[in-house]
Amino acid sequence: xxxxxxxxxxxxPTAVINSSLYGVLKEAKRQPQVDKVYAAIGGSEGILKExxxxxxxxxxxxxxxxxxxxxxxxxSSRYALExxxxxxxxGIFQKYNIKYVLLNGGNGTMDTCGRIYEVCKDAGxxxxxxxxxxxxxxxxxxxxxxxxxxxxYIAATTAEIGADVKSMPIHVCIIEAMGRNAGWVTAASALxxxxxxxxxxxxxxxxxxxxxxxxxEDVKRLHEEMGGVVIxxxxxxxxxxxxxxxxxxxxxxxxxxxxxxxxxxxxxxIKKLGIKARxxxxxxxxxxxxxxxxxxxxxxxxxxxxxALKAAIEGKSGVMVGFIREETADGSYKMHxxxxxxxxxxxxxxxxxxxxxxxxxNDVTSEFIEWCRPxxxxxxxxxxxxxxxxxxxxx
Amino acid sequence: xxxxxxxxxxxxPTAVINSSLYGVLKEAKRQPQVDKVYAAIGGSEGILKExxxxxxxxxxxxxxxxxxxxxxxxxSSRYALExxxxxxxxGIFQKYNIKYVLLNGGNGTMDTCGRIYEVCKDAGxxxxxxxxxxxxxxxxxxxxxxxxxxxxYIAATTAEIGADVKSMPIHVCIIEAMGRNAGWVTAASALxxxxxxxxxxxxxxxxxxxxxxxxxEDVKRLHEEMGGVVIxxxxxxxxxxxxxxxxxxxxxxxxxxxxxxxxxxxxxxIKKLGIKARxxxxxxxxxxxxxxxxxxxxxxxxxxxxxALKAAIEGKSGVMVGFIREETADGSYKMHxxxxxxxxxxxxxxxxxxxxxxxxxNDVTSEFIEWCRPxxxxxxxxxxxxxxxxxxxxx
Numbered sequence: 048x049x050x051x052x053x054x055x056x057x058x059x060p061t062a063v064i065n066s067s068l069y070g071v072l073k074e075a076k077r078q079p080q081v082d083k084v085y086a087a088i089g090g091s092e093g094i095l096k097e098x099x100x101x102x103x104x105x106x107x108x109x110x111x112x113x114x115x116x117x118x119x120x121x122x123s124s125r126y127a128l129e130x131x132x133x134x135x136x137x138g139i140f141q142k143y144n145i146k147y148v149l150l151n152g153g154n155g156t157m158d159t160c161g162r163i164y165e166v167c168k169d170a171g172x173x174x175x176x177x178x179x180x181x182x183x184x185x186x187x188x189x190x191x192x193x194x195x196x197x198x199x200y201i202a203a204t205t206a207e208i209g210a211d212v213k214s215m216p217i218h219v220c221i222i223e224a225m226g227r228n229a230g231w232v233t234a235a236s237a238l239x240x241x242x243x244x245x246x247x248x249x250x251x252x253x254x255x256x257x258x259x260x261x262x263x264e265d266v267k268r269l270h271e272e273m274g275g276v277v278i279x280x281x282x283x284x285x286x287x288x289x290x291x292x293x294x295x296x297x298x299x300x301x302x303x304x305x306x307x308x309x310x311x312x313x314x315x316x317i318k319k320l321g322i323k324a325r326x327x328x329x330x331x332x333x334x335x336x337x338x339x340x341x342x343x344x345x346x347x348x349x350x351x352x353x354x355a356l357k358a359a360i361e362g363k364s365g366v367m368v369g370f371i372r373e374e375t376a377d378g379s380y381k382m383h384x385x386x387x388x389x390x391x392x393x394x395x396x397x398x399x400x401x402x403x404x405x406x407x408x409n410d411v412t413s414e415f416i417e418w419c420r421p422x423x424x425x426x427x428x429x430x431x432x433x434x435x436x437x438x439x440x441x442x
Numbered sequence: 443x444x445x446x447x448x449x450x451x452x453x454x455p456t457a458v459i460n461s462s463l464y465g466v467l468k469e470a471k472r473q474p475q476v477d478k479v480y481a482a483i484g485g486s487e488g489i490l491k492e493x494x495x496x497x498x499x500x501x502x503x504x505x506x507x508x509x510x511x512x513x514x515x516x517x518s519s520r521y522a523l524e525x526x527x528x529x530x531x532x533g534i535f536q537k538y539n540i541k542y543v544l545l546n547g548g549n550g551t552m553d554t555c556g557r558i559y560e561v562c563k564d565a566g567x568x569x570x571x572x573x574x575x576x577x578x579x580x581x582x583x584x585x586x587x588x589x590x591x592x593x594x595y596i597a598a599t600t601a602e603i604g605a606d607v608k609s610m611p612i613h614v615c616i617i618e619a620m621g622r623n624a625g626w627v628t629a630a631s632a633l634x635x636x637x638x639x640x641x642x643x644x645x646x647x648x649x650x651x652x653x654x655x656x657x658x659e660d661v662k663r664l665h666e667e668m669g670g671v672v673i674x675x676x677x678x679x680x681x682x683x684x685x686x687x688x689x690x691x692x693x694x695x696x697x698x699x700x701x702x703x704x705x706x707x708x709x710x711x712i713k714k715l716g717i718k719a720r721x722x723x724x725x726x727x728x729x730x731x732x733x734x735x736x737x738x739x740x741x742x743x744x745x746x747x748x749x750a751l752k753a754a755i756e757g758k759s760g761v762m763v764g765f766i767r768e769e770t771a772d773g774s775y776k777m778h779x780x781x782x783x784x785x786x787x788x789x790x791x792x793x794x795x796x797x798x799x800x801x802x803x804n805d806v807t808s809e810f811i812e813w814c815r816p817x818x819x820x821x822x823x824x825x826x827x828x829x830x831x832x833x834x835x836x837x
Contacts, residue, residue, distance in 0.1 A: 296712070
């Protein structure tokens with residue numbers, strides 16, 4: 048009897064999580080010992096409820112659509128598993144003759160991956176992690192599939208909003224970016240710039256305590272200089288005490304709900320400076336946009352899926368596929384994959400290092416931009432800037 | 443001496459306002475008596491400050507980029523003109539030998555257009571309006587350039603967010619759409635649907651008083667049925683008294699500032715129903731997105747620019763280019779342009795008629811969808827829905 052594969056998605060979707068699923072299917076078709084590739088419908092809960100769907104039953108033309116499908120085509124969950132859940136899984140895997148379990152997700156899912164590995168290691172079932180998170184906060188890997196597309200989305204969106212604000216420079220515009228603890232996506236908005244003076248004019252990251260006084264000083268100065276100011280702020284900005292800058296709007300026993308950082312900062316600008324301000328919060332669009340999917344990200348996501356299955360078949364287990372960037376003579380972008388021990392990955396959340404943030408904490412450094420640029424794919428479209436031409440022409 | 447053309451942009455940009463500018467330039471190249479096509483840099487203020495830029499100096503390859511440039515490439519303004527400003531304009535037009543003045547904008551700009559026409563009519567200067575607004579609220583025309591792209595953006599964004607919410611159905615997601623007085627863009631989110639149960643699940647328009655009790659009933663019921671609920675709400679929702687549902691956050695002598703409707707409704711759902719809710723407010727992206735520009739909209743915008751210049755050269759003045767939809771035997775989309783007297787256009791703002799809104803006021807009718815569909819361009823991409831397949835497969 049041939050062996051089966053199980054793919055499980057965990058946590059929030061990205062624009063390329065389905066591309067990794069496609070990568071698994073592509074590899075499975077190359078491997079004669081693989082019979083079925085099951086998807087656990089609805090994430091880890093799908094394992095316990097034995098909601099399995101064999102994906103190889105679909106024709107290639109349908110599977111190819113996965114490369115352009117937002118969200119997760121097989122569902123996901125944030126279900127918190129108990130120890131008894133983990134133990135129950137081994138029997139379920141055996142019942143379906145599942146020999147290779149691939150978990151695609153972020154830090155929470157890699158933790159689950161490590162625990163499933165523990166319960167499976169004596170049963171000959173191999174467990175491999177596929178990294179996925181727009182937040183880019185997984186340790187040891189240079190970056191994670193999903194980040195490049197979220198970065199491309201925020202850069203393009205900031206460029207478009209920047210063009211709009213520049214063409215009628217009457218207000219301060221605050222864009223909220225995803226990433227509550229790590230500022231990678233927020234920082235990537237800097238890729239919107241083509242020349243000095245382009246949006247974003249200020250960038251605020253969760254890695255630095257938010258200083259209201261300095262913020263208002265910076266906004267006031269830039270508004271006087273340019274009229275229109277574009278700011279990108281992380282949804283997770285915190286004050287010096289490490290508390291969210293937005294006061295909680297509601298608390299239940301299970302959770303605390305906060306308002307939007309962008310709306311909070313816009314209100315601050317209106318009230319304290321008397322300057323017209325508005326908030327833009329693309330929110331979930333930032334991880335679901337297929338229009339701004341990065342082709343580099345998509346290809347790496349496919350690779351991660353393929354490499355994960357190949358590793359499991361070759362006998363690896365308790366590892367995650369990581370991306371290692373290579374030094375090249377001409378500075379061009381090159382990377383390879385490595386299998387990282389899941390135990391080490393599980394240890395910490397990766398935030399933006401200090402050398403990627405300016406001293407004043409209101410922008411990123413050129414080192415960050417250099418690191419980030421290849422991940423978002425082809426250069427953003429050249430916008431025609433007749434206004435700029437006009438200035439040159441008159442002087 | 444040959445005659446010159448002046449193009450002026452007014453009010454907020456759209457994804458295709460630069461396409462109309464391109465249409466003017468295209469037509470100008472065909473007309474031997476046209477020498478220069480000036481742009482008034484920064485809108486109507488640019489006329490008074492004589493900030494004119496000759497656009498025909500640029501090579502065609504650069505001008506073609508206008509078709510894909512967000513915002514307005516020559517600036518815009520919301521500057522309120524005084525009677526003396528209008529009178530000063532005639533001399534300025536004569537100084538630059540401007541014989542054709544084309545104003546591209548929404549209702550406010552068409553008002554300006556009518557007033558400039560009044561002061562110019564005895565001076566042999568012809569004034570023609572090019573309609574432009576994502577709000578689609580200009581009278582007498584079937585629709586306005588700019589709307590089709592904003593409609594495509596909100597439909598695509600709602601479909602992507604809908605896919606995300608469906609793949610992890612744990613919350614209520616409220617998307618805020620632009621259009622403070624007219625619900626055309628909000629309504630267009632219905633184009634995201636491919637089958638029953640698809641997002642958006644509820645649509646709230648500014649044309650109907652917002653009923654909090656019915657809203658909460660509807661959200662509760664849908665959350666129980668589906669887990670994830672996607673709602674699209676206009677930024678301008680009002681209560682029975684005609685007041686904005688969001689209390690003002692700040693008042694100055696000049697203006698009143700309101701918070702975001704989406705955040706307000708999300709807070710309502712959290713507090714009153716205890717259900718996790720989040721707000722998404724793409725805001726300015728909704729009018730600046732080139733990725734979701736509708737090709738139908740772009741072509742009509744080019745046409746509007748060309749027709750406007752042609753009309754002026756043929757001796758027309760005090761008119762706006764309007765779009766008239768034709769009845770066709772096979773129901774296919776066909777329209778032609780007509781020159782509408784600007785005096786009649788100036789008279790009223792066009793809102794969504796009753797027959798486009800359902801009785802309960804929480805959705806649009808199939809008549810609206812039929813009317814809107816051709817404007818957004820090619821059908822939105824088919825998303826793969828394996829979750830749906832799974833349900834079919836198990837039953």
